[in-house]
Amino acid sequence: MTEKPKSFQEIILRLQSYWAGQGCAMLQPYDMEVGAGTFHPATTLRALGDKAWAAAYVQPSRRPTDGRYGENPNRLQHYYQYQVIIKPSPPDLQDLYLGSLAAIGIDASVHDVRFVEDDWESPTLGAWGLGWEVWCDGMEVSQFTYFQQVGGHDCHPVSGELTYGLERLAMYVLGVDHVMDMPFNDPKSPIPLTYGDVFRQTEEEYSRHNFDLASTDQLFRHFEDAEAECARILAAPEDDPRSGKRIIAAHPAYDQCIKASHLFNLLDARGVISVTERQAYIGRVRALAKACADAFVRTEAGGYSA
Amino acid sequence: MPDLLIELFSEEIPARMQARAAADLKRLVTDGLVEAGLTYAAAAGFSTPRRLALSIEGLSGASQPVREERRGPKADAPDKAIEGFLRSTGLTRDQLETRADKKGEVLFAVIERPGRPAAEIVAEVLARTIREFPWPKSMRWGAGSLRWVRPLHSILCILSDEGGAETVPLEIDGIVAGDVTRGHRFMAPEPFSVVDFDDYEAKLKSAFVILRPDERADHIWHDATNQAFAAGLEVVEDPGLLTEVAGLVEWPVVLSGAIGQDFLDLPPEVLRTSMKEHQKFFSVRNPKTGRIERFVTVANIETRDQGATILAGNGKVLAARLSDAKFFWENDLRIVAEGGLAAMAAGLANVTFHNKLGSQADRITRITALAGDIAPLVGADAGEARKAAEICKADLQSEMVGEFPDLQGLMGRYYAKAEGLDDAIAEACEAHYRPLGPTDTVPDAPVSIAVALADKIDTLAGFWAIDEKPTGSKDPFALRRAALGIIRLILTNDLRLSLDRFIDAQLLRHKIELNREEANDDDIDTLEEILAEIGKYGVFGSAFRAVVDARKGKNGKVVDDIGKRVPDVSDDLLSFFHDRLKVHLRDHGVRHDVIDACLAMPGSDDLTLLVKRATALSEFLGTEDGENLLQGFKRANNILTQAEEADGVEYSFGADVKFAEEAEEKALFAALARASEQLAPAMEAEDFGKAMSVMADLRAPIDAFFEAVQVNAENSVLRRNRLNMLSQIRGICAGVADLTRIEG
Structure with missing residues (x-):
């Protein structure tokens, strides 16, 4: 029986070493503001095409509307997701997943672990898949999805995606009731730090920013800019005159899609997007995601061969 | 006569799809077998979260041989005709028989199809069933192309008789059928083989899987009610939840726990909804007080600590959920204490009801006016009816309804009581949505009736005014249900009122709103005067003529247009009511032609x-x-x-x-x-x-x-x-x- 982890970071470290042991490439977080780990190009773009792929990473994620000034025990505008993506999905993915729970101290023989229907859909990414939310003693601890479509393209082969909401999972494993009280490092460290020590102030600052300070005029402008830039990048001819190579800049274009998506989230948090406009904005981001997916499948990593 | 056992073992099948899938498996396989010439004595389908199973008893061992004779062209027919006949029969020229006929020598094909062994037919039928299975939603996985509800892991397919069991040879996308299955995911994960259905069901049970969904449901209900009874309490019945929970577990273990003291004062409906929606818990009620005091959760595993860890975890999740609910409840009550439901309703001005029909606040203004018009005819005080209409949708802005939309109306009732409003008004908050369907209870209190009618008539008039009527199977705004609701409100309460007048008034209110931008002030004045006169004249047409004649020469195009259109739209809406009434009365044994005969008589809007x-x-x-x-x-x-x-x-x-x-x-x-x-x-x-x-x-x-x-x-x-x-x-x-x- 594995010993129980003592801190938030130990749970992350154990997941890292577990999935490394399963042969996943340990990637690092994507260096842009995203709403969820799925937005990392290692998931969104790599789920496309027929090349085998296996990666895992922590992704800091931002949901501006969820900001609660650090006061709510479970809600944060900035939080961490742990993301695993394997293509093609291996036949024992459920068992591998259960192995990861064991690695962080969840013993399936005394807990009630259940796979409860929850189909996943991302209207902004033009993506959907079937799977479950995984319950442990009535609490949702992960999302488990078999990708069927991304950016409007059928996934073939299918990727299996696992997403762990790290704070919630860790609070459960560590038996903590308020996220800010959770030990970030080992409580016996010379300088013990809680999650609150690290993030309480930033939650306050960003909550204020997201709800009141962010300049909506500028956000609207930046959204338009990102949208235009994405199209401009994708419109470039495939043959690069400088290097003489065929280079489709799918990733740089996709960066602009990520930007547009985050700007939309901020505008939503500022409450300046009406219900009807909302659909239109989501449609615009989806159009970018689709264009990027179309571009990526024409690249080598996307399975293109001349 | 062998028996057939099939099991399709997969990753977790959504609970809501299981029963239908077991029935589909039975139907598709038995239909296929019969079509291929086999007979059987009995068949039954079963489902658990991880498997669909089908047991067929007394299957014939082989299909009957078939002999078929087909008459072809004459022996001396052109080659082309003979070739065509050979193609259609699949025979060669020397296999044809030549027989004498009145007209000469004629070719005959004698096709003999030998009987086929059951195993061969089963393999074919099952493969086709799996490939064409009608899941509401299906998926691919890995690198394969097979579709199933979730990844399919193994197929068990055996024919057994006194001589023993025989695996039906079958392979689909790399999955080879065998005689092996597995038990409970955690309690008995090792594979084992079975020889027939009885063996299968018994071995599953010893491997902690109850195959039959109804047996799982009975077990859950039995244990839940026993545990509640022991504490002097009763489980709140919920057949839908019971079926769902029985589809989430292979080995139900019923655990019950107490709800924290802090939460016992929440309305019982809130506790029930929160526990059911989020956690699939049953509510346990104190029969003396009606309060919900405990919960029942159903785990899928027996543990060495008798479920203590599981119960503690579930209790913790519940406490977090109920803290949210309590927070909503207290926040909502605070707003009501500060400014009443009127304050809560203020935000409805920013909520769009429909992009052509304005905001929820606009809608409430119209409903309020109409409820006041209707009130005297249903025995309600017009002031009370208007007050009720003004606040009946305020709870849509409450945090509780934001979280649990199903509680709309009910929360309004609680909050109206908290504000100290009349019981009749509080009741209308909840009752004005009714009746929601053909079997839902119909409000009988006058204020509730007035608001319920006004709400529904406004909705119908609005969508008629913008010409978005139901077509075929499309009725996104549930307008048929609204019309039936009005019909039932009127008939059940034996109300005597002329619908025309209220339809006309509400159509005109909508038209005024829709044209407010375009029309000039005079036009609006004219229209509002007509609106005020409709009550006196009974219908729009006469009121329109009276007012327009009196204001001769001052009316613009908008008034003319409305004058021309409203009567037609109104007739159309009334005939929609009549159509719904025919459907309603048909269910009560009155023929549509009898209603037509009466529709021609005066007063058919009553x-x-x-x-x-x-x-x-x-x-x-x-x-x-x-x-x-x-x-x-x-x-x-x-x-x-x-x-x-x-x-x-x-x-x-x-x-x-x-x-x-x-x-x-x-x-x-x-x-x-x-x-x-x-x-x-x-x-x-x-x-x-x-x-x-x-x-x-x-x-x-x-x-x-x-x-x-x-x-x-x-x-x-x-x-x-x-x-x-x-x-x-x-x-x-x-x-x-x-x-x-x-x-x-």
Whole structure:
């Protein structure tokens, strides 16, 4: 029986070493503001095409509307997701997943672990898949999805995606009731730090920013800019005159899609997007995601061969 | 006769799809087997979260051989014809027989299909069933192309008889069928083989899997009620939840726990909804107080700590959820304490109801006006009805309803009580949504009725005003349900009101809003004056003419347009009500043609009157007298219509008894005089039963008249007199209903 982890970071470290042991490439977080780990190009773009792929990473994620000034025990505008993506999905993915729970101290023989229907859909990414939310003693601890479509393209082969909401999972494993009280490092460290020590102030600052300070005029402008830039990048001819190579800049274009998506989230948090406009904005981001997916499948990593 | 056992073992199947899938598996496989020439004695399908199973008893071991003869072309037919015949039969030239026929030598094909062993047929049918399985949603996985609800891991397919079990050879996308399955994911994960269905079910049970969904449900309910009973409590029944939970577990273990003291004061509906929606918990109620005090959760595993860890974890999640609910509840109550439901409703101005029909606040303003108009006719105080309408949707802005939309209305009732509003108003907050379906209870309190009618009429008038009516199976705004709701509110409460007036008023309110931008102030004044006058004149048309005549020359195009359109739209909406009424009454045994016959009569927008008339007529037509009177009427009407067409005149006046020759003719004169004398007061009193019995009295004299008297007599005076008398029959009947609409 594995010993129980003592801190938030130990749970992350154990997941890292577990999935490394399963042969996943340990990637690092994507260096842009995203709403969820799925937005990392290692998931969104790599789920496309027929090349085998296996990666895992922590992704800091931002949901501006969820900001609660650090006061709510479970809600944060900035939080961490742990993301695993394997293509093609291996036949024992459920068992591998259960192995990861064991690695962080969840013993399936005394807990009630259940796979409860929850189909996943991302209207902004033009993506959907079937799977479950995984319950442990009535609490949702992960999302488990078999990708069927991304950016409007059928996934073939299918990727299996696992997403762990790290704070919630860790609070459960560590038996903590308020996220800010959770030990970030080992409580016996010379300088013990809680999650609150690290993030309480930033939650306050960003909550204020997201709800009141962010300049909506500028956000609207930046959204338009990102949208235009994405199209401009994708419109470039495939043959690069400088290097003489065929280079489709799918990733740089996709960066602009990520930007547009985050700007939309901020505008939503500022409450300046009406219900009807909302659909239109989501449609615009989806159009970018689709264009990027179309571009990526024409690249080598996307399975293109001349 | 072998038995067949099939199990399709997969990753977790959504609970809501399991029962249907087990039935589909049974249907598709048995249909396929029968079609291929096999017979069977019995079949049953089963499901758990991880498997679909099918047991078929007494399957024939092989299909019967089939011999078929087909006649082909003549032996000396052109090559092309013979080749075609060979192609269609799959034979070669030397396999054909040549037989003598009257016309010469003819080719015959004798095709013999030998019987096929069951295993071969089962393999074919099962492979096809799996590939074409009608899942509501299916998926691919890995690098394969097979679709299933979730990844399919193994197929068990065996035929067994006294001699033992035989695996049916079958492979689909790399999955080879065998005789092996697995037990519970955690408690007995090792594979094992089985020899027949009894063995399968027994071994599953010892591997902690209960195969039968109803057995799992019974087990859950038994343990849950026992545990509650032991604590002097009772489990709140919820058959839907029971079925769902039985589909989430293979080995149900019932655990119950207490709800924290802090949460016991939340409304019981809030506790129930939160526990059910988020966690699939059953609620356990104290029968003495009606309070929800404990919960029941169903785990899928037995643990060495008897579920202590699981229960503690579930309790913790519940506490977090209920903290949210309590937070919402207290926040909502604070807002109500500070500014009442009116303050809560303020935000509805920013909530769009429909992009052409404005905000929720606009909608409430219209409903409030209409509820005030309706109130006196349903015995409600107009002020109370308006007050109720103003706040009846305020709870849509509450945090609780934001989290649990199902609690709309109910929370309004709680918050209205918290504000100290009248019980009648509080009740209307909840009841005005009703009836929600054909079996939902219908409000009977006057204020609730007024607001419920106003709400639904406003919705219908609005979508008619913007021409977004239901078409075919598309009814995204549930307008049919709203119309049926109005019908049931009126009929159940025996309300006497003229729908036209309220439809017209609300259509006009919508038109004013829709045109407020475009129209000038004068136009709006005119329209509002018309609106104020509708009550006096009863319908839009007369009010419109009165007001427009009085304001001659001052009206713009908008007023003209509205004047032209509203009556048509209003007629169309009323006929929509009539269509829904026909559907409703059909379910109560009243034929549509009977309703049509009554619709032609005045006051058909008074649904209670309409239904009284239709019911009486329907009953009358069901009697022998009624049936014969109808025939008599039709005969009279036909003769009269033909004569009128031939002669180009209308026979409607001046029948005189002095021209009556025959006794039967005289008797009919007397009967008709008596009938019209009695009918008038009966109709006046809306005593349709009496009216029908008056009509019934006419039956014998009419029958006797047709028996004895020739209407189209040689003598033109007699003929005209008789035709004029037939016209009296037509006239009397037309005073009750338009019998020409009755079929048969």
